[in-house]
Amino acid sequence: MDKASLLLLVFYKILFILPVYCAPNDSITPSQPLKVGQTLISTGQIFELGFFSPGNASELYIGIWYKIDPDCRIVWVANRGNALLADDLASRLIISSDGNLKLMDGKQDIVWSTNASVQSNTTIAVLTDDGDFILKDKISGATLWESFYYPSDTILATMQLGLNGRSGQKSFLTSWENDNDPAPGKFVVGLSDEKPPQAFTWNGTKPYWRGGPWDGWKFIGIEDEDKGYANGISLTTNNQIGASCMTFNNFNKSYISIMVILPTGMLEILHWEGQQNQWNVSWAAPQHPCDVYGTCGPFSSCSKSRSQPCECLKGFFPLSNEEWSKGNWTSGCVRGTQLMCDGNSSNLISKASKPDGFWKLSQMKLPDHYLYLYDETDQGGCSQWCLRNCSCLAYACPDGIGCMVWVTDLVDIQQFSNDGEDLYLRLAKTELGVKKRYTATIISVLSISVGSLLGLLICCVKRWKANRRATALRHSDTHIHEQKSETSKWCVMKGFRIKCIVKGLFVSERKGTVRDISQEDVQEGPASAKWSSELPIIDFNRVKRATNNFSEADKLGEGGFGAVYKGNLEDGQLIAVKRLSSHSGQGMEEFKNEVMLISKLQHRNLVRLLGCCIQGEEKIVILEYMKNKSLDKFLFDRTKRLELDWAKRFSIIQGIARGLLYLHRDSCLRIIHRDLKASNILLDDDMNPKISDFGLARTFRVTQELANTLRVVGTLGYMSPEYAMGGLFSEKSDVYSFGVLLLEIVSSKKNTGLGYHEKYLNLLGYAWQLWNECKAPELLDPSLADSCTPSEVMRCIQIGLLCVQDHAADRPTMSNVVLMLSSSESEMELPQPRQPTFTFQSFLESEHFQSGLCTFNVSINEVSISMVEGR
Incomplete structure (x- = not known):
């Protein structure tokens, strides 16, 4: 071959062969289809899309895989049920004239299509860094189809x-x-x-x-x-x-x-x-076979720890002993003794003559086919409902769910070695083992009586010894409250702090007096609304020293329930000390609520509890110190707000959203904050947000959507309409507050500032008017013009308006909010918000309200509004 021919051959390969193996970046356009041998690669080099043949197959498919995976594990396939031939190298993935994605074989037959409703042919297909393959309108940016909805x-x-x-x-x-x-x-x-x-x-x-x-x-x-x-x-x-x-x-x-x-x-x-x-x-x-649905049949439980995994529930026996002996348990078990309710049943061994009862099964995987009772909120009510209904065979009340009952065969039950729930199985009275032999009863009564007498004698001896020790100590010149003991520990007793010197003997921190107390004096666990000695307790005198006796110079701020001070412990640790005022609206219940809630919560966007203190009327919470104080100190200060560029503000918005999502859905408790506002968002050294002040928070069951209160508490301008006017609160109440806060962060304006044009009662009305007139960017704090990302700003304003819609059902959940904040316009199209017509100010200022002729059909027995000023 001469030199000229060789050059022509090389030139031919460059023009016609190499382009087949070059990737057209992350997009397919009408003029740039995807060919066999090409791949799309997402912008961040995370995902790859292209033609592939799985294993030893001779077929060809379109799929997505992680680019870092050398084995190219496929995570999504387009044409699952309609493969191409592997040797059909003329196949193409194109955007057709109707704007849809279509996979065409070499004969130009359609093998697969998106079949989306497309209004124009100005579409483009993009592979995102999330692994989502989307078809969108290039002009409007609207998403028309995406692979995430077709997993x-x-x-x-x-x-x-x-x-x-x-x-x-x-x-x-x-x-x-x-x-x-x-x-x-x-x-x-x-x-x-x-x-x-x-x-x-x-x-x-x-x-x-x-x-x-x-x-x-x-x-x-x-x-x-x-x-x-x-x-x-x-x-x-x-x-x-x-x-x-x-x-x-x-x-x-x-x-x-x-x-x-x-x-x-x-x-x-x-x-x-x-x-x-x-x-x-x-x-x-x-x-394990126990994990497979219905391995043991109805009314039988499966256990991984038993050699024969299946076992009939108490009061039941195998339906077919022959099948069970062969290791086939799917026929399950049948009841041995008829229930009192089943008077007409004839296929049971004997007939019940006394009321039915319940047998408790612990650490169980609950059966399938349950009914959820919304009206029964506790175990007692659930049990009574089940007893009143003859069709009820069992009930359970799992934490976070509530009352579940079963009226059909109990199937797919498992006995766990860890975790699990309590299941209460309905049985005839005779199956519960209530009858006892007379002699056994006599022995039990005698044993209990003798044990009680011995216990009483021991208590009397100990009390006599303790009184002798107390008498001796009272005549001593030594101040007992200064004694040291390696076995001593701090406790809480009836409103003031005490030190346990010896078992049964306590020294008062307040007066140094000695008294012997009974166990009832020491308050126990939070489950019974009492204090636990295991909660972090800090001495009141130590708190006074740390805050220079609550010096005004160390005051960080003051809220509706009291002042917050900066403190410095002996080891140099900085703390924030929240001291509730004696005449504040937050009493002992709110204080207990806040301490117990914060102590159970762990999240980077929630403030961390370090300890608490109670002495007499003093109620104090010790929190981690936030150098930058609260968000309102920056946001509403003309000078300091310049320190919050758009990147910091957007990070704060996302952090608050993640913290709320944790409270609503991801924590061990489901919590409604009820007082979310700028002054309750603390900022750490790196300006990361932390939600604080849980004095008004309430816990919910996971299945509980709404609660009602006769005491409406919160902050003017942040309360949702249904809460402010009717006392109804839910997750969506916090979503409303978050929407107000989001708009404040974008604009650096208070919702309650009322410093707007006379036709706007608050920030929400002003923001809606700008949005409605396509002037939403005017809401942005002018100082952010050079640092902001316009698309993020518009998205935040739209999300804020979605969150403050009048009807709770129209507002998104916090999980949706987090998703919307983390998605771009091309990845997720947001719904259009509705006009927020309600303002709490207008409700208060209305003629009817001022004259006492309120026409709203609500009953607000008590309204407690906390101050807007931050801490």
Whole structure:
């Protein structure tokens, strides 16, 4: 071959062959399709999309995988049920003339299409750093279709499983047919339609594995001491249609984690181990026959610790001894003694003649097919309801859920070695073991009597000895309160702090007097609304020294319930001391509430409790010291607000949202703050926000959507309409307050400032008018013009207006807010807000209110408004 021919050949390869193997960045456009051999790579080099052939298969598919994964584990497949031939190199993924994505084979036949409703052909397809493949309008930026709403066998971070909030459809994970065939297999993962919902794996239409109902932070039917499966999982519910949606989040983006349903039906959570360059399994189910749905049949429990896993519940026996002897337990068990309610039943061994009762089964995976009773709020009411209804076979009251009852066969029960719930099984009276032999009764009574007499004698001797010691100490010249003892410890007793010198003998910190007290004097655990000696208690005199006797020079601020001081302990640790004033609205109950709540909460965006102190009328909370004090000190100060550029403000907004999400959904308690405002947002050295002041907070069950109070407490301008006017509060009350706070952060204006044009009563009305006139950027603090990202500002204003809508049902949940804040306009289209017509100021200033002729049909027995000034 001569030199000229060789050059022509090289030139031909450069023009026609190499472009096939060059990637057209992260997008497909009408003029730039994706060809075989090309891939899209997301902007951050995280995900890759292209043609692939799985395993030894001879078919070709479009899929997405992590770019760092050398094995290219596929996380999404487009044409699962309609493969291309592997040798069809003319296949293309294009944007067609109607604006939809279409996969075309070499014969120009459509193999797969998005089939979205597209108004124009100005569309573009983009692969995002979240692994979402989206089709959007290039001009408006509106998202028209996205792969996240059509999952394959894998759920990625921020992907939703269950109800599709945009389309109203439900999404599921579906396994591959086998390792070489991504066609939809027989195993499906999703959420049930019950409330609270359950996690399920179905084999076709039959349940294969069940995770149990959601209690607010975990599925209670999964035995997992570390709760590894629940890390990052959150559920939201659409109350209008009663359907739920699960989101799988990675709050630490450096930690890559996915959930996969395998062709075998095994559900796994995998995390990427960078050093090993591979996926490791962190959790999987089912791993034991007991995990498989209905292994033991009805009225039988399964235990992994027994050699024969299945065992009939108390009062039941196997339906077929022959089947059970062969290791086939699916026929389950039947009742041995008829219930009193079942008078007409004829297939039981004997007939009951006394009222039924309940047998407690502990550490159980609760059965399937439950009914949730909204009206019964405690175990007593639940038990009585079950006894009154002959169809009720069992009940349970799990924390975070409430009353659950069963009226059909109890199936898929498991005996856990850890975790689990109490299940109360209805049995005939004779099955409860109430009858005792006469001699046994006599022996029991005698034993109790003798034991009681001995105990009384011992107590008398100890009291006599203690009185002798007290008499001797009173005649001593030594001040007892200065004595030291290695075994001494500090306790709390009836309003003042005491020191336990010896067992049964106490020295008062207040007067130095000695007295012997009974156990009833020492108040016990928070569960009974009493103080626990295990709570961090700090001596009042130590607090006085730390704050220079509550010096005005050390005062950080003052709120509605008292002053906050800067303190310095002997070891140099800086503290914030919240001292409740004796005439404040916060009494002992609010004080206990705040201390007990904060002590149970751990989150980077919540203030941390260091201790507390009570002595007489003094009620003091010791918190971590925040160098930068509260957000309002910066936000509403003309000079200091310049220190808050847009990046810091947006970070503060996101931090507050994450803290609220933790309170509402991710903490061990479900908490409504009820007093979210700028002065209750503290800033640490790095300007990270921390939510504080939990004196008004209330705990909720996970299934409780709404509560009512006759005492409306909060801060003017931050209270939602339904709370201010009717005493109704819920998560959406906090969402409203967050919306007000978000608009304040954007504008550096107080909602209650009333310094606007005369036609605007508050910031909300002003913000809505600007939004309605397409002048929303004018709301932004002018000092942020050079540092802000316009799209983020507009998104924040829109989210703020969504949060302050009049009707609670229209407001987003905090999980949705966090998702909206972390998504760009191209990734998530936000709904349009409705006009916030309600203002608390207008309610107070109305003619009817001033004249006492209020026409609102509400009953507000007590309204307590805290001061706007911060601490």
